[in-house]
Amino acid sequence: MMRYKGLIYAALFFITFILFTSAYVVDETEQVVITQFGKVVGDAVTTPGLNFKVPFIQKASYFPKNLQEWDGDPGQIPTKDKTFIWVDAFARWKVVDPIKYFQTVNNMTTAQGRLDDIIDPAVRNFITSYRLVESVRNSDRPMDTFESFDLSDNNANKNTDNKEQPQSHVSQYKIEVGRSEINKKIIAQAQPKLEAFGIELVDVKIKRINYVEKVRDAVYGRMIAERKQIAEKFRAEGKGEASNIRGDKEKELQLIKSQAYKAAQEIKGAADAKATEIYAAAYGVDPQFYSLMKTLDIYKTALDQSSTLVISTQSDFMKYFKRIGGE
Secondary structure (H helix, E strand, O other): OHHHHHHHHHHHHHHHHHHHHHEEEEOOOEEEEEEEOOEEOOOOEOOOEEEEOOOOOEEEEEEEOOOEEEEOOOEEEEOOOOOEEEEEEEEEEEEOOHHHHHHHOOOHHHHHHHHHHHHHHHHHHHHHHOOHHHHHOOOOOOOOOHHHOOOOHHHHOOOOOOOOOOOOOOOOOOOOOOHHHHHHHHHHHHHHHHHHHOEEEEEEEEEEEEEOHHHHHHHHHHHHHHHHHHHHHHHHHHHHHHHHHHHHHHHHHHHHHHHHHHHHHHHHHHHHHHHHHHHHHHHHHOHHHHHHHHHHHHHHHHOOOOOOOOOOOOOHHHHHHHHHHHO
């Protein structure tokens, strides 16, 4: 009896071991290829769940089903307009045919190498086929910067209400393809070559574009010079506006002074006329008194301590003295 019980335990252990070695679980993010002595058996298992295989003879190889990333090495690439730039691209891919993938690349390291060999040349090919601006911009939509405003000499003719409207800015670049289309062309060139490996290239993007160091220094210098030129233009316009304001101020000041001088002269003229009228009324009462006062005024201005006057005693100039002497 004990012998039969041991056999039963051994049989149960053997059955459990066989079941354990023949069962395999497929996750939602995985797909499995079953091989027998290195050759693929049946179709790939892409549905998640519990599955079985022949133990010891068959082997389950797991491959990812979700998106995988590829990050290229930044490299120096010349554009069509002979500008050397650093380009850094990345891509997203996935295994769509696990059997082809198993038979060709078999693992992630080899797959990454194949992607390097296919995507990098495609990126280089299309970057060198177009101008730099095509790789940077998607369209020739004008950029909303202060440079979009009209900085020409026509700004001197401003409205009196100082309401300036920015004029429409037309981009100096004509975009024929654009960055997005270049990305699509890279995918279109690389995808047929990856189909042989059971790989689908989902997306390719240019992550970063930068000038090489020599070109970057030259570009920065040019940008600084352009900004200085714009700043100088603004300063010149400011100085011109300041001169206009000062001119208007001086003009207004001179107008105020002239009006004040005119008013003062009118007041003085009216006062002199009034004084003359009073003097005339006063002197008209006694003409002899008027003659005496005017003569005394002449004495006051014509005679002083240093004056020497030689006249005849019959002169009318001294007639009032003669009267005094006669009295």
